[in-house]
Amino acid sequence: MPEILLDMKNIMFAYNNGGQALSGVDFSIATGEFAAIVGRNGSGKTTLTRMAMSLIKPASGAIIFQGQDTANLTPADMARSIGYVFQNPDRQIFRDTVAKEVAYGPEQLGFSPEEINQSVAWALRVTGLTELAGSFPRLLSRGQKQKVAIASAIAMRPQMLILDEPTSGQDPWDALTLMELLTGLNQQGITILLVTHDMELIAKYVARVTVLDKGSKVFDGKPSELFDGNHDINAWGLLPPTAVALARQLSGISAENAEELIKQVALAINRGKEDYA
Amino acid sequence: MPKLAPLTKLILTAAVSVWALCIPTVSGMFMLTGAQILLLLLYRPSGKQIKAVGGLLIFAGLLTGIQYVFGSSLVFSAMSGLKMFAMSQVFVFLLATTRLQDLTAALVSQCRIPYEYAFMFTSALRFVPDFLEESKAVREAQACRGYVFRGNPLKRLMDYVAIVEPLVLRAISRSETMAMSLELRGFGRRGRRQFTSDVAISGCDYVAMLFMLGLTIALAALRMSA
Numbered sequence: 001m002p003e004i005l006l007d008m009k010n011i012m013f014a015y016n017n018g019g020q021a022l023s024g025v026d027f028s029i030a031t032g033e034f035a036a037i038v039g040r041n042g043s044g045k046t047t048l049t050r051m052a053m054s055l056i057k058p059a060s061g062a063i064i065f066q067g068q069d070t071a072n073l074t075p076a077d078m079a080r081s082i083g084y085v086f087q088n089p090d091r092q093i094f095r096d097t098v099a100k101e102v103a104y105g106p107e108q109l110g111f112s113p114e115e116i117n118q119s120v121a122w123a124l125r126v127t128g129l130t131e132l133a134g135s136f137p138r139l140l141s142r143g144q145k146q147k148v149a150i151a152s153a154i155a156m157r158p159q160m161l162i163l164d165e166p167t168s169g170q171d172p173w174d175a176l177t178l179m180e181l182l183t184g185l186n187q188q189g190i191t192i193l194l195v196t197h198d199m200e201l202i203a204k205y206v207a208r209v210t211v212l213d214k215g216s217k218v219f220d221g222k223p224s225e226l227f228d229g230n231h232d233i234n235a236w237g238l239l240p241p242t243a244v245a246l247a248r249q250l251s252g253i254s255a256e257n258a259e260e261l262i263k264q265v266a267l268a269i270n271r272g273k274e275d276y277a
Numbered sequence: 278m279p280k281l282a283p284l285t286k287l288i289l290t291a292a293v294s295v296w297a298l299c300i301p302t303v304s305g306m307f308m309l310t311g312a313q314i315l316l317l318l319l320y321r322p323s324g325k326q327i328k329a330v331g332g333l334l335i336f337a338g339l340l341t342g343i344q345y346v347f348g349s350s351l352v353f354s355a356m357s358g359l360k361m362f363a364m365s366q367v368f369v370f371l372l373a374t375t376r377l378q379d380l381t382a383a384l385v386s387q388c389r390i391p392y393e394y395a396f397m398f399t400s401a402l403r404f405v406p407d408f409l410e411e412s413k414a415v416r417e418a419q420a421c422r423g424y425v426f427r428g429n430p431l432k433r434l435m436d437y438v439a440i441v442e443p444l445v446l447r448a449i450s451r452s453e454t455m456a457m458s459l460e461l462r463g464f465g466r467r468g469r470r471q472f473t474s475d476v477a478i479s480g481c482d483y484v485a486m487l488f489m490l491g492l493t494i495a496l497a498a499l500r501m502s503a
Binding site: 016076079080084085087091092099105109152 | 325411414415417418419420421422423424425438440442445446447450
């Protein structure tokens, strides 16, 4: 049984305007897991991950990282253990080359020059950016900038990586490449926690998914259990992956010949489209 | 609280500055600033707006203290702080109680300011909270990479590049996007514009304007006779 890396207990949080963002959420992630938090906009998923990073503090509840209470830790303290990749990489990029940009975190954490060089070289290699080490990061594509942000995070040698909507605004190929990269990092032992709306990615890559709805945890389990038809995921603002939706539409179809089968399938798909819409 | 038109609030903004310059006594300035705070409270300000006023008060206190430390009299120092507070706080009131599109409509249709200039003014005002929000996001992004604002002033200044550069570049990028988006929606078009904002002046506004005019004349007379 892998040890619990991050344990968030009975987390409560309310916004200044009185709106309840999280009401008694328990969430934990074990070392080496590849998990995701999903939910509709405003369900509290980003709030929860920002708390893990100490960017905001809970009104009540405890956040334990590797057995240590993080109540008195700052985001800069947490950066040694957790790499946080924001949705928009433009908010952090400021140096004139990719390599220097990636080196910023290790420099801030006080790595030795040798450690910095090693970490940067490793992070660039793992993210496939070695050839772009001397490039001006602001001129890179959105997908490449996101990789720079990930390289910047992993160069600090964290045990865990949290990514907030990492594939938003990316083309399908970039999104796929990014997920393959994260899978590779997970295989190297880095615990991954995604915040996403993309059910296709959840179904394909993630081992465990937690659903938040209106500030409460409503599901925690395997993606296959989430999409098995026993949960009203539409009520939580989620849609099943295309393959799951199609399989549901096709179930129960029977035909006496190929022509009839094609007709039935076409009808089922159209019915599915209407349901989807 | 009667709803005042944006034009009345614009005139009040200018009038308060004139009054602050004309009032010769500390007690008079206290009355003016007290009345301003009372007026803002009547409009039920948000926590952010109260914080803004609090920030101005602290700044006014600092200004007073610095003037006094560097040799000015206590009365002169207090007057400087109070004048600064009065002139700044009225802007907080204006922005807290007026929608920017109403302000633009009032500037164009009632003050006859060219639309481009009015829009530029209100956009600049809108840019302040946007900029602060973006600044917070950039700070958080860099904090997650180990950024800490500490050390000697020179080190802090050097470290601040990590915040300022993305912030400036984002601001430029946003302004470009905004400019394009405006042009695509007919910003530079010549001809008459239609505003949906209701900026009509009511009886309350006329009463308020008469009061402001009377007070301005009285204070100016007092100032000249002194």
